[in-house]
Amino acid sequence: MRDSTYEFHSFTYLAVAMMKQRCTFDGPGRVVGITIIELVVSLAVVSILVTTGVPAFSNLIQSNRISESAFNALGTINMARAEAVKRRTRVVLCRSANPAAATPACGGAANTWTSGWLVFASGDTNNTYEAATDTLLGTGIVHSSNVTVIANSTSNNNLEYNSDGTTNESGGTARFAICDKRGGAHGRQVNVPPHGRPKFIKGDSTTPINCTSPT
Secondary structure (H helix, E strand, C coil): CHHHHHHHHHHHHHHHHHHHHHCEECCCCCEECCCHHHHHHHHHHHHHHHHHHHHHHHHHHHHHHHHHHHHHHHHHHHHHHHHHHHHCCCEEEEECCCCCCCCCCCCCCCCECCCCEEEEECCCCCCCCCCCCCEEEEEECCCCCCCEEEECCCCCCEEEECCCCCECCCCCCEEEEEECCCCHHHCEEEEECCCCCCEEEECCCCCCCCCCCCC
């Protein structure tokens, strides 16, 4: 709503500027203004711009927000893989209800990574972050309240990387669907197969992303 309102005011400002351009002084105390016809034409132009321009700009902004969230997730996954190889140890990504907490923890709703995630080098044999034994490498959040990040059953709770850069997910492919209210045709998806290298997918009307159960 804020973005649409901003564009509306921009177009209104344009119309006022057009009308002001036509207002000139013609001697002391006399102003030559615009005609009724010119005013009607100017308002018609503004109406057309608002009708066609605002939805287009709004759609562009929403797409940018989804892309930002998707590339944020992709970057985090790439970082986790690189750290696992560099440190020669297991690195885990887990969903978190509040990654910005003073003492963050893995958790949150099943399959839902919308609230954020943690990345840590594991110092024990479990996949849960514990400050005493694990090393926190980073956190991630979704910056837009209109964007959701949903995982499949393979990455329901976490995504684990081995020291050689492969995943330890019983041979399954982790899938993360990033969507907004417009649905799968505008969604993005990140797939992480057993070899560990993530793949980015952009949905469209022919092959939409499954936003609630990525496949």
